[in-house]
Amino acid sequence: MDIIFLPFTDIQQNFYSTESREGLKAMKKQCLEPLLQSIPYLMTRIYAEQHLPMNERNNARHIIEMVKNSFIESMRKKNWIDEPKRELIEKVEQININVGYPDWLMDDKNLENFHINLNYTIQEKRKNDTLTLLQYYSNVQELKMLHLLSQIGERVNKSHFWDPLPLHVGATYDYVGHIISTFIFCLKYFCLHFFKNSQLAIPMGLLQPPFYEDDRPFYLNYASLGSFFGHEMGHSVTPRYSEFDQLLPPWNMNILKDYLFKAQCFVSQYTNYYDKEADLHLDGTRTFEEDMSDLAGIQAAYYAYQEAAKRLAMTNGTNLPGQSSSSMTTQRIQELPEFSIDMLFFISFAQKWCRFSTHVQTRMRISKSVHSPGKYRVNGALSNLDIFAKAFNCPIGSAMNPAKRCESW
Numbered sequence: 001m002d003i004i005f006l007p008f009t010d011i012q013q014n015f016y017s018t019e020s021r022e023g024l025k026a027m028k029k030q031c032l033e034p035l036l037q038s039i040p041y042l043m044t045r046i047y048a049e050q051h052l053p054m055n056e057r058n059n060a061r062h063i064i065e066m067v068k069n070s071f072i073e074s075m076r077k078k079n080w081i082d083e084p085k086r087e088l089i090e091k092v093e094q095i096n097i098n099v100g101y102p103d104w105l106m107d108d109k110n111l112e113n114f115h116i117n118l119n120y121t122i123q124e125k126r127k128n129d130t131l132t133l134l135q136y137y138s139n140v141q142e143l144k145m146l147h148l149l150s151q152i153g154e155r156v157n158k159s160h161f162w163d164p165l166p167l168h169v170g171a172t173y174d175y176v177g178h179i180i181s182t183f184i185f186c187l188k189y190f191c192l193h194f195f196k197n198s199q200l201a202i203p204m205g206l207l208q209p210p211f212y213e214d215d216r217p218f219y220l221n222y223a224s225l226g227s228f229f230g231h232e233m234g235h236s237v238t239p240r241y242s243e244f245d246q247l248l249p250p251w252n253m254n255i256l257k258d259y260l261f262k263a264q265c266f267v268s269q270y271t272n273y274y275d276k277e278a279d280l281h282l283d284g285t286r287t288f289e290e291d292m293s294d295l296a297g298i299q300a301a302y303y304a305y306q307e308a309a310k311r312l313a314m315t316n317g318t319n320l321p322g323q324s325s326s327s328m329t330t331q332r333i334q335e336l337p338e339f340s341i342d343m344l345f346f347i348s349f350a351q352k353w354c355r356f357s358t359h360v361q362t363r364m365r366i367s368k369s370v371h372s373p374g375k376y377r378v379n380g381a382l383s384n385l386d387i388f389a390k391a392f393n394c395p396i397g398s399a400m401n402p403a404k405r406c407e408s409w
């Protein structure tokens with residue numbers, strides 16, 4: 001490692017010290033990242049065995065499936081954009097969901113086959129030979145290339161390859177699908193959320209607090225992990241354009257008008273937000289697609305959690321702690337009497353956007369990003385939900401219970 005890194009460390013140190021007092025990353029991280037890049041599936045297997053038991057993975061998958069169903073149900077009930085609705089629903093139904101890692105990863109034979117062409121062996125006497133180490137990395141690249149070549153002419157196996165990888169460190173952006181760039185704050189935990197070509201992969205980075213925890217009340221998981229997923233569902237049904245700027249089916253110009261009419265409500269709502277510290281108004285024309293997906297996401301997660309609670313009560317013959325099935329939204333739970341379960345659900349949703357931001361960072365975000373700052377992602381989406389106003393008893397006409405609400409899927 002020394003041979004590879006030392007020539008670069010001084011340059012890197014100089015570079016990073018200009019943007020952060022921390023300077024260069026710890027050696028542990030420096031060593032980890034090349035491994036994640038070069039043998040990602042082996043690293044994922046080791047990590048998964050220790051941190052994502054199969055039952056936890058299945059529970060997370062169940063939440064995702066419930067949110068997906070809730071999202072589809074919500075689409076069915078909407079009476080706007082009638083014409084392409086069936087096609088759009090079919091599109092959502094066909095989305096393949098991978099949770100944590102690809103299924104084949106836990107099969108030793110599959111894992112061995114995947115790496116069969118990789119030569120790991122470095123002779124003892126040549127271990128400090130730079131050329132030998134470079135040869136090793138060249139083998140790794142070759143392996144990646146072989147996999148790409150092996151896919152030519154084959155049908156795409158949506159659950160087979162992950163791109164980016166389950167333990168990928170870094171952010172990428174894909175115009176067809178979507179990478180939530182605001183997830184950067186959790187990238188240090190190998191967090192990445194990826195949606196591409198009718199495939200949605202939820203990496204293990206998302207299956208840990210504050211997004212997911214297997215042994216905490218399930219409604220908190222629905223609010224955080226579920227709403228993330230619902231947000232991505234929202235992206236899957238927004239208008240898309242070809243590289244020649246033509247609308248892709250099932251969208252056409254007539255239907256686009258209906259969509260933009262709905263979108264205009266979000267443009268006005270978010271542009272009206274003024275951030276005092278940044279001394280700027282938000283730009284709803286740039287963020288409306290994200291804002292619409294935020295609302296669709298939390299809405300789908302909420303009704304999915306309600307359905308899950310009903311099923312749980314039916315299965316166990318009991319209700320949620322301190323609740324009667326007829327008043328699920330208002331009952332308080334014993335351990336935290338000041339909060340109802342609905343309130344905790346919305347607090348869990350809001351918590352995932354909680355972070356420190358300097359006024360410069362906020363200014364940058366408002367000026368450049370397609371995402372609104374976290375505070376507005378929370379308040380903007382929740383003020384469009386009457387169920388939130390009801391849960392917190394917000395006065396009619398107040399900021400969080402306005403007379404006019406925007407509607408997403």
Ligand SMILES: [Zn+2]
Binds near residue numbers: 179231290293
């Ligand atoms: Zn998004």
